[in-house]
Amino acid sequence: MSFSNHINAVAICRTPYKQKFGIPRQPGLVNAPGYIEFEPAFNHIDAVRGIEQYSHLWLLFCFHENLSQGWKTTVRPPRLGGNEKLGVFATRSTFRPNGIGQSVVKLHGVVQRHGKVCLKISGMDLLDGTPIIDIKPYIPFSDAIADAKGGIAQDAPILIPVKYTAQAEEKIAQYQLQEHYQGLAELINGVLSQDPRPAYKKAKDDPKLYQVALYDLDIFWHMTDNAIEVLDLKPTT
Numbered sequence: 001m002s003f004s005n006h007i008n009a010v011a012i013c014r015t016p017y018k019q020k021f022g023i024p025r026q027p028g029l030v031n032a033p034g035y036i037e038f039e040p041a042f043n044h045i046d047a048v049r050g051i052e053q054y055s056h057l058w059l060l061f062c063f064h065e066n067l068s069q070g071w072k073t074t075v076r077p078p079r080l081g082g083n084e085k086l087g088v089f090a091t092r093s094t095f096r097p098n099g100i101g102q103s104v105v106k107l108h109g110v111v112q113r114h115g116k117v118c119l120k121i122s123g124m125d126l127l128d129g130t131p132i133i134d135i136k137p138y139i140p141f142s143d144a145i146a147d148a149k150g151g152i153a154q155d156a157p158i159l160i161p162v163k164y165t166a167q168a169e170e171k172i173a174q175y176q177l178q179e180h181y182q183g184l185a186e187l188i189n190g191v192l193s194q195d196p197r198p199a200y201k202k203a204k205d206d207p208k209l210y211q212v213a214l215y216d217l218d219i220f221w222h223m224t225d226n227a228i229e230v231l232d233l234k235p236t237t
């Protein structure tokens with residue numbers, strides 16, 4: 001059945017995540033701060049009246065960076081080491097029909113930012129600039145199911161230790177003096193302790209130099225003795 005309801009973004013999500021690599025694979029894993037900026041047609045304070053009584057929101061959004069690549073019937077979830085295939089509807093693959101994602105995020109309040117009504121949020125797993133197609137309150141009595149089975153994703157991912165060179169530590173401390181970068185150390189630690197590398201890299205010695213982009217910074221790191229070591233931070237060029 002086809003239908004003609006045309007879906008537009010109601011808002012754009014602003015996050016520190018400037019590239020897909022490094023974004024946590026689910027919401028709530030990293031305490032990253034972000035904003036939902038309403039699009040002009042929805043930029044009315046009345047449209048969010050009453051929303052502050054909820055602690056969490058469901059975001060429905062579009063995996064806009066992957067739309068051009070279409071979808072696949074089966075996918076190889078990173079949880080299974082990339083070795084086993086599951087059906088697209090049995091996973092949270094980003095390559096799916098209609099390209100729609102959903103995430104629960106924490107709501108911190110309604111604010112005005114750059115002349116726009118915004119929601120201050122945290123814990124999202126979204127790329128900066130992701131189009132939000134709907135927002136709904138999270139309702140614990142109905143949405144939280146205590147005895148739900150989590151399939152291949154029953155438990156949160158195992159975290160790995162993150163250490164820092166003296167140079168990296170010093171730069172993080174300097175950046176954090178600026179309001180814009182407050183919480184940078186926690187963000188870097190949260191992102192890297194998830195070990196963002198693809199599954200096939202985790203199974204063997206890995207001498208590669210990696211980079212993740214957070215805010216307007218490139219964070220350089222590598223693997224050493226079963227830990228991640230942050231080597232340096234540089235402004236993104």
Ligand code: SAM
Nearest residue numbers: 020023024025063064065092101102126127130
């Ligand atoms: N919680 C959501 C869900 O279940 O629909 C998303 C899960 S999905 C596995 C999370 C990943 O989506 C992130 O790690 C990131 O790589 C990717 N991602 C986030 N925003 C995206 C976007 N706008 N376009 C494409 N991929 C995106």
